[in-house]
Amino acid sequence: MTDAGSAPSPRPATRAVAALAAAAAGAAYVLAVRPRLLRWGATTQEAAGPLPGDEIVPAPRMQSTRAVTIKAPVSGVWPWLVQLGAGRGGMYSYDWLENAVGLGIHSTDRILPALQQLKVGDIVPLSPDGGLEVRALESGSLLALGGTLDLRTGRMSPAGAPPAGPRLDVGWTFVLRPAGPRATRLVSRTRYDYSPVAAGMAFRALLEPVQFLMERRMLLGIRSRAQNQWRPQGRRS
Structure with a gap:
């Protein structure tokens, strides 16, 4: 018998329904939501094809490719990428969220x-504690960053001194391509590998949606800034 005043334990049928609902939600995320997050704005060809900088993380366990079209020429977009970083031009995303974690x-x-x-060889700082190294750079077309995060x-x-314990290898590449006389295609690709797998899987569940939220806002932030700076007559002085 149930003690007076104690809450009845969930019935097996209730637990089964809750488990099925959780499984259905997980399946819906994996099959319908996650693919859209990982290739937001990118064409099938952009998402599937190789990009310069892929060699930074040659065998990723996670990859995303996102893109925007900007109504400004490459020369009006590139300067915003070059000044990326904490203590530099910023990340053009949700500053208040980034600053909430210091x-x-x-x-x-x-x-x-x-x-x-x-x-x-330069470091693009992402926080006061460090950032990603510039691994490849072609003015006006390519900025590829890489590094390893010590998860402990x-x-x-x-560079050249990966941690012995749990780690996350990161490759982050930006590619600019002309999309007409006064338009640019900005493609951003991130590739991750992690060790051990168990630690990475737990990290992955948080990383993917947060990274989508922040990177989407960053791409839109670059687009709005470049388009505001550029006019059909040319850049404003």
């Missing part, structure tokens, strides 16, 4: 001439 991101609405010099400390490891 990343120190402040996105500018201006092209900053002092931040237009970037070269292979939450810090980026120095």
